[in-house]
Amino acid sequence: MKLDFLSSMRIRLTLWYTSVLALVLLIFAVTSYSYLARAARQRTDASLSDTLDSLISTFNTELNDEGQTIEVSAQEAALGLHFHDRQLIIYDAHNQVLVSSSAPSGLASNANWFLAAPVSENLLALTTTAANGRSFSLFAYGQEQFRAVASIVPAKDQSLKFVVVNSLRDENQSLVQTRRAFYIAVPLALLIAAVGGYLLARKSLAPVVSMGEQAAHIGAANLSRRIPVPENNRELGRLAAIFNDLLGRLDKSFAEQKRFMADASHELRTPVAVIVGESEVALSQPRATDEYRDSLSIVNDEGRRLTRLVEDLFTLARADSGEYPLVMTDFYLDESVNESVRSVRSLAAQKGLELLYHAPEIEIAYRGDEAVITRMMMNLLQNAIKFTPANGRIEVGLKLNCANWEISVSDSGEGIPEHARQQVFERFFRVDKVRSRQNILNGSGAGLGLSIAKWAAELHGGKIVLERTGPHGTTFVIYLPLQTDL
16 A cells, blocks of 8 residues: 655655665765775785795705704894784695694684694695695684685695685674774764755755745636745746646636627627517517517528527537537539638628639649538638629639638728727627627628638648738638648
8 A cells, every 4th residue: 555655756866866875875876985995905905915925035045054954043033023814834845744833813723723633634635736836825713714825835855835824803893893884973973964855855845845835826727826935946936937828728718708708698688688579579568460470570580590509509619629520521612612702702792892813724632521611712702892892803813822712801881990800810800890790691700700700721631811801891711721730
């Protein structure tokens, strides 16, 4: 089962830091101890070699004196050198002890300790391997450890075996003290590092905790609040900036949603109120057939407007959620645009408008959702018809422009005011609400046509822009890429 205290980031950072430090200290301690042990062993071997050289040199000097025998020279050489931690032993050619110095410190009560079977076997084996030079060996006797070096020296008609044995008590005690120092220093260092790491992690994460507490108090009612950005911490400052950017997008999204709901409620309330009002008037008292027909006509118009408004709202809702089902097919873009123009000719004729379509000279094969493309064209055309005065002109063009198919819809209306040009693609936005309502045509008249057209273009990887507007008319241009990966 996962421990609860491990869920704290401060604890996990402290444990991670301490674990890494423990590994580093362990490697350092083992490496240092190995180096010290090896260096101590090398110093001991060097000292033993020097002692052996001194013993051999003294023996040769004594032997070269006139009248000195091998036995006397060996005794003079071995007994003339005094060491408290090592013993000098000389064997004859028959592996018999010719002479030995005093025992090392700690074994003074047993001067012939080296004659014990295990020790004797080790020393004689060492002298055997020394036939090819100088040989070292490590062995134990009781609780003590010893280091020995042996060499074979020719003397007159025989070969003597010189052995120097050194007690490792001082060396081992020094290594024991070193281990004890590591046993104390490493845990103490880890404890100090753990406490310091925890305090450092706590201090480092304090701004994060503060940011979390401030973020916890931000809700839908106060999305305008922001998290303070730390000035002396680049990472946390960037995190705070990202949070603030997210809050800004959420605030904008909530504001747009509230405005969308308010506008939708207002637009839905108007046709519903008209329908209810006309039906109440019609039912209040008997009327003539023509009056009933007029009331039903009004109810029908408002019902059609209400239906189109609901359909537009449903389309935008599905578009926002990414659930609109695209039906990708291969079709001819020029034919689709031509059919849209033909569909609105009767509407244009009712206002006496001249509707021109500049068709391309070639057929344009395109892959996309033909229904969505048609709806985009119908919304632009109906918008142009709606805001073009009687006897005006509307021109539609389709041509290739670099890597895009360019569809233009131009009218000879009064243009869009300067203050409204940045809002024409917003939902429920209408430049002149009174005139828009009087020119409903087949649309909802709620200011959703351009929003849906913009969504349809972006759905196919393109875009729609307000190319030109002024007293002589307005031009919207749709850019659709030649290749779409949908």
